Amino acid sequence: MIQTDVIIVGGGPAGATCAWSLKQNNVNCLILDQHRFPRAKPCAGWITPKVVQDLDLNISDYPYGFTTFKSFHVSIRGLKFKLRTRQHAIRRYEFDDWLLHRADAPVQVHTVKTITQVRNGYVVDGEFFSKYLVGAGGTHCPVYRTFFKTANPRAKESLIVAQEEEFPYAYTDEHCRLWFLENYLPGYAWYVPKANGYVNVGVGGKAEQLKANGDTLKNHWNHLVEKLDRLGLVRGHAFRPSGYSYYLRQNLPEVRIDNAFVVGDAAGLATLDMGEGISPAIKSGLLVAEAITHDTDYSVASIPKYSLRSLIRLGFALSFSQARGADQP
Numbered sequence: 029m030i031q032t033d034v035i036i037v038g039g040g041p042a043g044a045t046c047a048w049s050l051k052q053n054n055v056n057c058l059i060l061d062q063h064r065f066p067r068a069k070p071c072a073g074w075i076t077p078k079v080v081q082d083l084d085l086n087i088s089d090y091p092y093g094f095t096t097f098k099s100f101h102v103s104i105r106g107l108k109f110k111l112r113t114r115q116h117a118i119r120r121y122e123f124d125d126w127l128l129h130r131a132d133a134p135v136q137v138h139t140v141k142t143i144t145q146v147r148n149g150y151v152v153d154g155e156f157f158s159k160y161l162v163g164a165g166g167t168h169c170p171v172y173r174t175f176f177k178t179a180n181p182r183a184k185e186s187l188i189v190a191q192e193e194e195f196p197y198a199y200t201d202e203h204c205r206l207w208f209l210e211n212y213l214p215g216y217a218w219y220v221p222k223a224n225g226y227v228n229v230g231v232g233g234k235a236e237q238l239k240a241n242g243d244t245l246k247n248h249w250n251h252l253v254e255k256l257d258r259l260g261l262v263r264g265h266a267f268r269p270s271g272y273s274y275y276l277r278q279n280l281p282e283v284r285i286d287n288a289f290v291v292g293d294a295a296g297l298a299t300l301d302m303g304e305g306i307s308p309a310i311k312s313g314l315l316v317a318e319a320i321t322h323d324t325d326y327s328v329a330s331i332p333k334y335s336l337r338s339l340i341r342l343g344f345a346l347s348f349s350q351a352r353g354a355d356q357p
């Protein structure tokens with residue numbers, strides 16, 4: 029049996045950042061991920077300055093494509109405006125691999141199936157033992173499933189479904205574009221041009237509300253493809269989108285039970301307005317590392333629930349739940 033102090037299930041941003049911080053504090057850990065990195069992850073790859081700060085990332089040292097936007101071009105039910113804001117974009121294929129390498133922690137390709145709590149720790153699949161266990165396995169995390177599902181059930185109304193595709197494209201429009209609440213979409217669509225000639229486009233929205241509207245995400249994907257063609261943003265591309273689902277922030281989630289923790293999407297921490305999950309994943313990974321290193325409490329109360337606080341202060345309620353009644357094509 030392989031023994032270590034901390035087993036981290038999942039090597040995405042939450043798990044890799046937790047491992048990075050533990051390593052800096054001389055705590056041994058082992059990351060188990062079902063995929064060999066680099067691996068594809070459906071995600072627009074938008075990151076905030078907070079992510080850069082939390083990761084102590086010197087942008088000029090980042091070895092892959094990194095894009096900085098000075099504004100977002102936003103449309104809310106057809107009302108268009110330019111939001112001045114400094115934001116960034118990376119490709120998850122590159123970023124997650126870089127984070128994992130930077131953590132400099134042992135990684136094993138292993139799909140976690142069964143976890144048992146024993147007197148002084150946790151046994152994973154009868155092969156690995158640790159005192160602490162960190163669930164960083166995203167929406168379908170086995171740590172969440174085994175220990176947190178009952179204490180912390182996920183609310184159906186918080187489920188976001190999303191479809192996206194990232195591909196090489198000789199784009200001519202370098203603006204990040206966001207379309208909120210169009211065609212009754214309880215969410216938004218995006219166009220994100222990235223460094224080294226890549227584009228990421230997608231749609232995401234609340235699953236329960238789509239269903240209540242008798243609608244499907246596929247309809248909205250088709251609207252987006254038409255729009256991209258009409259606006260000349262992407263033409264002549266044979267689209268092959270990937271889908272994924274995750275949960276927005278819930279009220280007071282239970283994030284620690286004994287020495288088991290959940291972080292990132294496993295805890296359901298994405299922001300309520302934008303569905304931003306990378307920053308909460310990174311922050312929660314850091315907080316768990318701190319709790320384990322210094323034997324302190326772990327709470328997600330300090331992780332913001334909203335991405336665009338300033339917009340909300342101005343009265344733009346970008347909530348996913350406002351889509352019903354939107355009438356804009």
Ligand SMILES: Cc1cc2nc3c(=O)[nH]c(=O)nc-3n(C[C@H](O)[C@H](O)[C@H](O)COP(=O)(O)OP(=O)(O)OC[C@H]3O[C@@H](n4cnc5c(N)ncnc54)[C@H](O)[C@@H]3O)c2cc1C
Pocket residue numbers: 037038039040041042043060061062063069070071072073074075138139140141164165166167168169170190191192230232271272273274291292293294298303304305306307309
């Ligand atoms: C289409 C889409 C677009 C998005 N766009 C953005 C965006 O632009 N900006 C933003 O901030 N957020 C965005 N998000 C949300 C963001 O992608 C997630 O919140 C973020 O990836 C969460 O990170 P994580 O480390 O918790 O989980 P993940 O990144 O999902 O990593 C989990 C890891 O666990 C591994 N794993 C899972 N199960 C097992 C198992 N049984 N055994 C071993 N390993 C396992 C997986 O292989 C994976 O590597 C988007 C989400 C979607 C679906």
